[in-house]
Amino acid sequence: MANTNAKKKDTILQAATFLFARKGYRDTAMGELSKMTGAAEGTIFYHFKSKQGIFLSILRSLKADILPEFERYRNAESEHTGLDMVEETISFYLYMTKSREDLFAILNQRYAYELAETNPECREILEAIYNCFVDIFESAITGGQRDGSIDPAIPARKSALIVFSMVDSMVRFRMNNLYDVGALYKELIDSCRRMLENRQRS
Amino acid sequence: MANTNAKKKDTILQAATFLFARKGYRDTAMGELSKMTGAAEGTIFYHFKSKQGIFLSILRSLKADILPEFERYRNAESEHTGLDMVEETISFYLYMTKSREDLFAILNQRYAYELAETNPECREILEAIYNCFVDIFESAITGGQRDGSIDPAIPARKSALIVFSMVDSMVRFRMNNLYDVGALYKELIDSCRRMLENRQRS
DNA sequence: TAGAAAACTGACTGAGCGCTCAGTCTAATT
DNA sequence: AATTAGACTGAGCGCTCAGTCAGTTTTCTA
Numbered sequence: 292m293a294n295t296n297a298k299k300k301d302t303i304l305q306a307a308t309f310l311f312a313r314k315g316y317r318d319t320a321m322g323e324l325s326k327m328t329g330a331a332e333g334t335i336f337y338h339f340k341s342k343q344g345i346f347l348s349i350l351r352s353l354k355a356d357i358l359p360e361f362e363r364y365r366n367a368e369s370e371h372t373g374l375d376m377v378e379e380t381i382s383f384y385l386y387m388t389k390s391r392e393d394l395f396a397i398l399n400q401r402y403a404y405e406l407a408e409t410n411p412e413c414r415e416i417l418e419a420i421y422n423c424f425v426d427i428f429e430s431a432i433t434g435g436q437r438d439g440s441i442d443p444a445i446p447a448r449k450s451a452l453i454v455f456s457m458v459d460s461m462v463r464f465r466m467n468n469l470y471d472v473g474a475l476y477k478e479l480i481d482s483c484r485r486m487l488e489n490r491q492r493s
Numbered sequence: 494m495a496n497t498n499a500k501k502k503d504t505i506l507q508a509a510t511f512l513f514a515r516k517g518y519r520d521t522a523m524g525e526l527s528k529m530t531g532a533a534e535g536t537i538f539y540h541f542k543s544k545q546g547i548f549l550s551i552l553r554s555l556k557a558d559i560l561p562e563f564e565r566y567r568n569a570e571s572e573h574t575g576l577d578m579v580e581e582t583i584s585f586y587l588y589m590t591k592s593r594e595d596l597f598a599i600l601n602q603r604y605a606y607e608l609a610e611t612n613p614e615c616r617e618i619l620e621a622i623y624n625c626f627v628d629i630f631e632s633a634i635t636g637g638q639r640d641g642s643i644d645p646a647i648p649a650r651k652s653a654l655i656v657f658s659m660v661d662s663m664v665r666f667r668m669n670n671l672y673d674v675g676a677l678y679k680e681l682i683d684s685c686r687r688m689l690e691n692r693q694r695s
Numbered sequence: 696t697a698g699a700a701a702a703c704t705g706a707c708t709g710a711g712c713g714c715t716c717a718g719t720c721t722a723a724t725t
Numbered sequence: 726a727a728t729t730a731g732a733c734t735g736a737g738c739g740c741t742c743a744g745t746c747a748g749t750t751t752t753c754t755a
Contacts, residue, residue: 298732317519323719331734336714338732378656401603404669417562420670442687448681451671453659460658463665467606469623470654477649485644485690500702523743538744540702675716 300332303353307345312393315344316402345359346406350416357387358423367382367443373435374488378480380427381458388462396466424453432487432491442489454483501532502540506554509547510614514595516603518548536558548608552618556595559589567629575637576690580682582629583660587678590664598668627653634689656685 306327310319321342325332339345364383370377388395397403397421407414428451435441463481465472508529512521523544527534536695566585571578590597598621600604609616630653637643665672665683 315519316572317517320711325735326708332713333735334733337734340712344508419706445683446680449677450684452677453681453684456662456666457655457659464658468610475651475654476650479655482645482652482655482688490692522741524741527705534743535705535745537702537705544743 294326298447299334302328303330303335304345304348308349308393308397309378310347311346311349311400312396316342316400336439340435343406343454346402347410347413349394349397350403350413353366353397354416354419355421357391360387361382361423365423365430372438372440373431373433374440375456376431376440377435377483377487380431380478381454381483384458385462388465395462399463399466419477421455427451428454435489441487445487451486454486457483472491501530501536502575504530505537505540506530506547507598510551510595510599513548513551513602514598518544520604529644545608548604549612549615551596551599552605552615555599556618556621559593559596560588560623563625563629567632574633574635574642576638576686577655579630579685579689580695582633583656583682583685586626586660590667594668597664601665601668604690610683622677623657627657630654630656637689637691643689646691652689656688659685 304325306324307319310324310327321332321335322413335345339348369379371379383388399418403413407417425470429447430449432441432445432451432454436443436445436447437475457479461472461475464470505526509521509526512529513525523534523537527537530537537547541550571581573581600619605619606614609619627650629647634643634647634649634653634656638645638647638649659681663674663677666672
């Protein structure tokens with residue numbers, strides 16, 4: 292093998308992501324992680340200093356993986372109106388949460404928020420990710436207010452938070468198998484449009 | 494003492510609600526519950542057959558406690574338009590979730606949804622509660638469509654789900670200490686109004 | 696007030712947990 | 726061929742936990 296470094300480390304991180312997402316942090320045993328990866332339990336603690344350390348590593352790579360993708364999306368030039376960009380961003384968010392289901396399941400863990408209360412790095416990562424999403428919605432809204440597609444009277448930041456919270460709620464419904472979110476997609480878009488659009492277009 | 498039945502049983506149930514809400518199901522130890530209530534650990538298992546049994550009992554009494562209150566609210570006559578009733582219902586929901594914070598924290602536990610996948614009673618309770626909320630929003634919306642305050646073209650059930658998901662998201666933000674929801678309240682109401690209102694009023 | 700039933704007790708159990716450590720293996724370097 | 730360092734191992738330690746049980750106390754009933 293060419294690469295001597297960290298042969299099993301990545302495997303462990305990947306399996307831990309899978310298990311933490313499916314069963315939760317507390318209900319995932321190191322023994323299970325060991326069985327799944329084929330690594331001895333000792334190996335896991337050779338690479339990571341603790342179970343919590345694994346969780347933090349996942350968050351770290353989650354941030355490194357997702358934030359750039361969102362920055363790229365945000366900086367891509369677009370011919371669309373701000374209102375259309377809000378719709379696009381919703382689609383993009385739903386697509387992202389579907390294609391990285393495990394990562395977003397981890398973001399919805401209670402443990403993440405408990406850890407955030409004592410661990411500044413954890414809190415910083417969570418905030419960075421959420422703020423990034425809300426920022427994208429906000430700049431779509433202010434853009435829309437400039438181009439006339441979105442009502443200039445509404446407060447951009449707060450509305451961005453509300454749109455984000457709507458979409459985030461849908462994602463959680465999907466994760467909990469409560470409702471068929473696909474069936475709600477069109478109505479979600481329509482609702483956001485009614486919420487934001489400028490009614491006396493120039 | 495007059496009441497022979499269940500002297501400590503209620504105390505245990507109450508303390509368990511508190512602990513499950515604050516620390517989560519998995520992170521609550523029976524020993525802690527014993528210390529908090531002053532009941533011996535054996536007493537807990539005399540009244541409840543297992544830890545899971547306690548959780549189910551909490552859900553059961555949650556249902557018995559909350560559903561009637563919502564039914565009463567739903568059946569109360571009102572002079573308001575449907576659109577105003579949607580706003581009222583949002584207030585009512587936010588008020589309820591604040592005054593029974595522990596109960597709603599338990600409804601947001603991942604463990605509840607895990608249990609629901611194997612335990613039909615649990616699933617039935619969760620669905621009953623959520624459906625009740627959504628039903629109230631739905632009947633406010635159909636009422637509004639009848640009285641002309643709400644756009645007749647929008648699908649009532651789906652919009653009810655979306656409004657509910659918005660409010661539910663706010664509640665979760667509040668629980669996770671992520672945002673100051675009070676600051677968003679006015680904007681939440683305004684957004685819902687813009688989303689639903691009838692624009693060519695008779 | 697005797698006796699039965701119900702409520703309660705806390706020391707105990709065994710399974711499972713996160714984590715350690717003394718040591719082996721592998722592959723590159725000298 | 727000998728040395729070395731990093732990757733890896735798995736038995737096992739200390740501890741926590743949900744749940745048990747043999748026995749005591751309280752309450753109800755006849």
